[in-house]
Amino acid sequence: xxxxxxxxxxxxxxxxxxxxxxxxxxxxxxxxxxxxxxxxxxxxxxxxxxxxxxxxxxxxxxxxxxxxxxxxxxxxxxxxxxxxxxxxxxxxxxxxxxxxxxxxxxxxxxxxxxxxxxxxxxxxxxxxxxxxxxxxxxxxxxxxxxxxxxxxxxxxxxxxxxxxxxxxxxxxxxxxxxxxxxxxxxxxxxxxxxxxxxxxxxxxxxxxxxxxxxxxxxxxxxxxxxxxxxxxxxxxxxxxxxxxxxxxxxxxxxxxxxxxxxxxxxxxxxxxxxxxxxxxxxxxxxxxxxxxxxxxxxxxxxxxxxxxxxxxxxxxxx
Amino acid sequence: xxxxxxxxxxxxxxxxxxxxxxxxxxxxxxxxxxxxxxxxxxxxxxxxxxxxxxxxxxxxxxxxxxxxxxxxxxxxxxxxxxxxxxxxxxxxxxxxxxxxxxxxxxxxxxxxxxxxxxxxxxxxxxxxxxxxxxxxxxxxxxxxxxxxxxxxxxxxxxxxxxxxxxxxxxxxxxxxxxxxxxxxxxxxxxxxxxxxxxxxxxxxxxxxxxxxxxxxxxxxxxxxxxxxxxxxxxxxxxxxxxxxxxxxxxxxxxxxxxxxxxxxxxxxxxxxxxxxxxxxxxxxxxxxxxxxxxxxxxxxxxxxxxxxxxxxxxxxxx
Numbered sequence: 001x002x003x004x005x006x007x008x009x010x011x012x013x014x015x016x017x018x019x020x021x022x023x024x025x026x027x028x029x030x031x032x033x034x035x036x037x038x039x040x041x042x043x044x045x046x047x048x049x050x051x052x053x054x055x056x057x058x059x060x061x062x063x064x065x066x067x068x069x070x071x072x073x074x075x076x077x078x079x080x081x082x083x084x085x086x087x088x089x090x091x092x093x094x095x096x097x098x099x100x101x102x103x104x105x106x107x108x109x110x111x112x113x114x115x116x117x118x119x120x121x122x123x124x125x126x127x128x129x130x131x132x133x134x135x136x137x138x139x140x141x142x143x144x145x146x147x148x149x150x151x152x153x154x155x156x157x158x159x160x161x162x163x164x165x166x167x168x169x170x171x172x173x174x175x176x177x178x179x180x181x182x183x184x185x186x187x188x189x190x191x192x193x194x195x196x197x198x199x200x201x202x203x204x205x206x207x208x209x210x211x212x213x214x215x216x217x218x219x220x221x222x223x224x225x226x227x228x229x230x231x232x233x234x235x236x237x238x239x240x241x242x243x244x245x246x247x248x249x250x251x252x253x254x255x256x257x258x259x260x261x262x263x264x265x266x267x268x269x270x271x272x273x274x275x276x277x278x279x280x281x282x283x284x285x286x287x288x289x290x291x292x293x294x295x296x297x298x299x300x301x302x303x304x305x306x307x308x309x310x311x312x313x314x315x316x317x318x
Numbered sequence: 319x320x321x322x323x324x325x326x327x328x329x330x331x332x333x334x335x336x337x338x339x340x341x342x343x344x345x346x347x348x349x350x351x352x353x354x355x356x357x358x359x360x361x362x363x364x365x366x367x368x369x370x371x372x373x374x375x376x377x378x379x380x381x382x383x384x385x386x387x388x389x390x391x392x393x394x395x396x397x398x399x400x401x402x403x404x405x406x407x408x409x410x411x412x413x414x415x416x417x418x419x420x421x422x423x424x425x426x427x428x429x430x431x432x433x434x435x436x437x438x439x440x441x442x443x444x445x446x447x448x449x450x451x452x453x454x455x456x457x458x459x460x461x462x463x464x465x466x467x468x469x470x471x472x473x474x475x476x477x478x479x480x481x482x483x484x485x486x487x488x489x490x491x492x493x494x495x496x497x498x499x500x501x502x503x504x505x506x507x508x509x510x511x512x513x514x515x516x517x518x519x520x521x522x523x524x525x526x527x528x529x530x531x532x533x534x535x536x537x538x539x540x541x542x543x544x545x546x547x548x549x550x551x552x553x554x555x556x557x558x559x560x561x562x563x564x565x566x567x568x569x570x571x572x573x574x575x576x577x578x579x580x581x582x583x584x585x586x587x588x589x590x591x592x593x594x595x596x597x598x599x600x601x602x603x604x605x606x607x608x609x610x611x612x613x614x615x616x617x618x619x620x621x622x623x624x625x626x627x628x629x630x631x632x633x634x635x636x
Contacts, residue, residue: 086480093415093416097469125475135455137453137456138452140550141472141475143476147469147472157458157459158459158461158465161590162403162461162590273480
């Protein structure tokens with residue numbers, strides 16, 4: 001199988017490329033390296049079955065050409081920044097919605113009909129049901145990021161109905177692990193490294209979050225693509241637990257042997273559109289035989305260990 | 319109140335402009351007249367409180383300038399063509415999703431924060447609950463048109479959360495009446511006029527549809543904007559009934575005194591993405607005191623009467 005992976009230089013995309021190559025597939029990686037890192041592709045580059053194309057998903061002709069001959073598309077290029085959406089609203093529209101449309105059109109013209117897409121638990125907005133299943137009451141969007149991923153999902157689903165595509169859509173909790181370059185844990189570690197005696201926390205620290213280790217995330221996706229045979233396959237991906245932001249702060253500081261003074265911006269939300277409680281019902285993906293191997297705590301510690309061993313990553317603005 | 323109405327030369331937009339002007343408001347209409355009709359603005363043009371700007375919603379600078387000084391935006395410019403989406407997938411993206419983003423950004427920069435948006439019952443895909451309420455289980459999209467309206471809804475909701483906007487989103491059944499220029503009834507009438515002895519029907523004729531007269535639709539929206547005070551207000555709009563396509567054919571042919579031979583393309587759906595059953599639960603809008611004045615049958619007959627009296631409309635490709 002030849003897999004086309006957009007965003008292959010990114011956190012999840014590069015780990016996915018490694019996994020597909022290890023499993024014996026060919027991979028054509030596509031990335032504009034605006035946030036992706038060539039260093040993340042060191043392992044992949046050792047495989048003769050890996051080919052890298054520098055390109056932007058907004059460059060339709062290049063995208064279409066690079067995709068030619070692939071059997072399946074893993075569309076992982078995205079603006080993954082949920083927090084700063086209000087600073088540049090057009091970014092989510094362009095890099096998520098329009099980029100995904102381009103990917104779908106390039107697939108259609110290349111007669112490639114299978115697409116794997118990373119969505120987000122953020123599209124549930126602020127749900128009333130916990131853990132939240134894949135079909136809660138029709139949600140209302142609370143962030144530009146969530147809205148853009150919802151738009152992508154809708155497009156993908158419509159292409160399945162209209163043009164005989166098959167899709168696997170995964171709604172993630174926060175993913176962390178090797179090559180992780182943004183999010184709570186990254187921010188906390190980076191700030192504690194600069195100022196070990198104090199840590200400023202957005203919100204009241206009581207926000208309840210769920211995390212999944214990137215290797216567990218990728219295993220789930222690969223399994224689902226193999227086993228789930230519907231036209232449209234949608235899965236929540238997460239651990240069957242959640243923690244408070246304060247828990248993750250405690251695990252991180254204990255691991256680092258620090259005892260910083262904690263201060264809080266206050267309020268239920270860390271920022272506009274921050275969901276105070278994310279906890280997904282993962283019964284559906286578990287029914288395929290998958291389960292996470294790392295707890296939230298273990299995933300966070302592993303991530304800190306990765307950041308300690310790869311401090312160059314701290315300079316990356318993802 | 320100064321209302322900015324995009325798509326004011328269209329079927330619903332022009333009827334809305336008439337209503338707002340009659341109610342004593344100022345209206346700035348904005349239309350590129352790609353499908354809108356100057357003739358539809360004859361009544362509006364008699365009001366000194368009406369101003370018309372020729373412009374495209376994809377021309378951001380023009381849009382932003384034209385909008386300046388308005389208090390509320392009725393964003394009715396759209397690609398309203400649900401049936402031919404697969405012929406030109408980019409049209410729904412550009413004219414619905416990107417256009418709506420432009421409207422929201424122009425509003426934000428002009429500090430206008432109230433938006434009224436016509437969405438569609440098509441975003442419910444193929445629901446399992448009839449009549450379908452505003453919060454059925456999270457639907458899967460079945461048409462590019464529905465997907466694009468879903469993307470617009472998500473954007474609007476995210477702007478409400480992120481930038482203090484307030485919105486009124488209306489999910490329509492098929493609207494018909496004066497200035498109606500596309501859809502089942504239009505197509506049937508037009509074809510019967512050319513060939514009174516035969517009528518070819520897409521699907522098996524058993525598709526169950528719901529229709530609402532445009533005047534009832536506009537009254538509902540105006541009432542909701544006045545009375546519904548939440549940040550995000552979402553209403554289904556329809557009659558509390560549905561009919562089969564065969565029913566509408568019978569009413570039309572009886573009214574015209576024709577007895578054509580009926581032939582069918584067959585199948586549950588008239589085209590890819592056609593929903594075989596649309597029937598919305600309108601309890602929520604009714605709880606504000608609104609109810610439709612015309613039945614589906616009356617609405618269809620009135621529409622035929624309008625088309626008979628305004629045959630130039632049959633030449634319009636909307």
